[in-house]
Amino acid sequence: MPSVTVSVPRDFVLWRDACSYGYFLLAPNQWIPSEKTLLRPLRLKNGPVACAVSQTGKGKSLRVETSRTLKATEKGELNSQLTRMLRLDMTTAQVNEFHKLDPRWKKTGEARLCRSPTLFEDLVKTVTSCNVTWPGSRGMNRRLCEVLGEGAASGKCFPTSQILAKQRPAFLRGRCGVGYRDERLVQLAKMYAKGAIDVRWLEGAATPTEEIREYLLELPGIGPYAAANILQLLGRYELLPCDSEAVRHGREVLGMKGSSARVAKQVAKHFEQYGKYCFLSYWFELRVAYQAKHGPAHTWEYGQDGKLVTAARAAAIRKK
DNA sequence: GGTAGACCTGGACGC
DNA sequence: GCGTCCAGGTCTACC
Numbered sequence: 001m002p003s004v005t006v007s008v009p010r011d012f013v014l015w016r017d018a019c020s021y022g023y024f025l026l027a028p029n030q031w032i033p034s035e036k037t038l039l040r041p042l043r044l045k046n047g048p049v050a051c052a053v054s055q056t057g058k059g060k061s062l063r064v065e066t067s068r069t070l071k072a073t074e075k076g077e078l079n080s081q082l083t084r085m086l087r088l089d090m091t092t093a094q095v096n097e098f099h100k101l102d103p104r105w106k107k108t109g110e111a112r113l114c115r116s117p118t119l120f121e122d123l124v125k126t127v128t129s130c131n132v133t134w135p136g137s138r139g140m141n142r143r144l145c146e147v148l149g150e151g152a153a154s155g156k157c158f159p160t161s162q163i164l165a166k167q168r169p170a171f172l173r174g175r176c177g178v179g180y181r182d183e184r185l186v187q188l189a190k191m192y193a194k195g196a197i198d199v200r201w202l203e204g205a206a207t208p209t210e211e212i213r214e215y216l217l218e219l220p221g222i223g224p225y226a227a228a229n230i231l232q233l234l235g236r237y238e239l240l241p242c243d244s245e246a247v248r249h250g251r252e253v254l255g256m257k258g259s260s261a262r263v264a265k266q267v268a269k270h271f272e273q274y275g276k277y278c279f280l281s282y283w284f285e286l287r288v289a290y291q292a293k294h295g296p297a298h299t300w301e302y303g304q305d306g307k308l309v310t311a312a313r314a315a316a317i318r319k320k
Numbered sequence: 321g322g323t324a325g326a327c328c329t330g331g332a333c334g335c
Numbered sequence: 336g337c338g339t340c341c342a343g344g345t346c347t348a349c350c
Contacts, residue, residue, distance in 0.1 A: 131344040136329055179328035184345085223345045244343065 002069040006053075006062040006082055009092050011109055014038070014055035014062065017086060019297040021113040021283070022134070023125055027142040028149065028158055033299045041155040042081050042117060044074045048151035053082065067152075081117035090235070098277045110284050115233045119199050120161045120192050122233045127181055127188065127221040129229075138302075143176040164189035184221030191219070202234060209236045228279075237279035240268045249286055 015036040018024050024031050030039040038053040050067035062082070070078065083089050090112050099106040116122045128140040141158075148163050149156030164172075167189075169182035178185060191197050197219070201207055209231060216227040228241035240246060242264040250256040250267040257263070267282075274281035291297060 127345095129344095131328080131342085133330065133343065135331075136343085139330080173328090177329070180326090180345090181328085221345070225344055 001065045001067075004064045004066060004070060004075050004078055006064055006079055006088070008055075008059065008062060008086075008088050009090070009095075010059040011092050011095055012055075012086070012088065012112070013058045013109065014053065014086075015298040016108070016110065017112040018053075018114050019300070020110065020287075021115065022129075023116060023122075024114050024297075025300065025302070026125055026138060027145045028156060031298070031301070033301050036298065039155065041149075041151045041157045042078060043150065043157045043160065044070070044077045046071065046074060048155075048157045049074075049078070050152065050155040051078070067155075085115060085117045087112040087115070087235075098280055101277050102274050102281045104281075105284050110287075111280065113232065113280070113283065116158070118158075119202065119234075120189075121158045122230065123188060123192070123219075123222075124158075124164070124185065126226045126229050126233070127185060128178065130181075130221070130223070130226055132179075140176060140178050140181075144178075147175045161189045161192035165193040181221060187220040209238060212236070213239070232279045232283075237277050238275070240271055240279055240282055242268060245286065246282070249282075249289065253285070253289060 018038050019031060023029065024038070028040050031037075032039060036054065039051070040053075041048050041050045049070065052065040054063050054065075055061075056063075064078065064082070066078075095109070095111040098111050105111065116125060124144070125137075125141060128144075129137040132140070144159055144164075145156045148159035148167070151157045164185060167186060169186050172178050172185060173180075173182040202212055202215070212234065213227050213231060216222050216230055217224070222230070225241045225243050228239040231237075231239055232241065244260075246267050247260045247263045250263040250270075254267065254270060256266045256270075258266070271278045271282045287297070294300060
């Protein structure tokens with residue numbers, strides 16, 4: 001099988017950093033715990049290509065097995081898409097800066113959060129994770145790929161903005177189960193496809209965070225939570241996406257009391273101590289609780305019933 | 321500026 | 336198996 005090599009920063013660990021944010025569990029991503037390998041189709045200039053990304057050790061280059069031989073320009077495209085997705089552009093110096101602000105994560109080395117190869121996919125994944133439980137979010141992303149994605153049946157790409165923009169809202173609702181998000185997703189895709197959303201400006205280091213936030217809030221389907229989440233996906237960690245999980249964390253772990261709105265404000269205030277890396281501190285703290293319940297994230301996989309196979313559930317299955 | 325209710329789906333629960 | 340209730344964030348109307 002043809003393969004490509006991708007260089008990584010010396011502190012990068014695939015199983016830790018690819019499984020750092022929930023998007024590694026959303027289609028078209030597929031994590032294989034037993035092989036510590038990430039499977040996902042990528043859309044390149046000459047068409048889709050199925051990829052299997054693996055690594056032999058910390059700081060070692062990634063080995064990317066591809067379903068077809070790539071031309072030099074396509075290798076460059078693959079490199080830049082994986083760089084965005086796995087945050088390979090977050091330097092070791094930035095990682096150290098975060099660990100200096102919050103030393104709790106220095107030992108494990110956690111700092112990078114997995115995202116999507118494109119901003120458009122991040123926008124759609126954010127909208128499809130609002131006002132819905134996690135299985136619902138997984139279902140929407142799976143069906144978007146199955147119904148609208150290009151590529152082999154076993155590995156369909158995430159639909160592009162152009163493809164999504166051409167759909168009728170009722171079709172999206174009926175076939176992809178996106179519910180009331182149908183029109184908002186089509187509107188978002190239309191804006192993105194015609195270049196009305198300035199990706200360079202949004203991803204530009206010089207653009208003020210508050211301006212980006214205000215802009216995002218004007219987009220269909222994007223409210224305060226979604227805007228803050230997209231900001232962290234853009235590498236801006238100073239705001240917290242305060243959702244029900246944040247409130248639960250505030251009450252159960254940080255011992256906060258009062259109405260949900262009050263607790264949300266208290267949580268945001270609490271994490272301000274971590275400055276520009278506020279969200280990273282919050283997220284890794286939240287993960288400790290998840291992993292205490294379900295085991296390490298890189299061991300998570302889904303059974304044929306679509307349910308998460310946690311260590312506890314695996315033991316229960318074995319007993320049967 | 322703050323609040324209430326609708327939006328839609330999947331899971332949990334009771335019968 | 337069926338019906339009911341609930342959780343989840345955004346959006347709009349209303350005060």
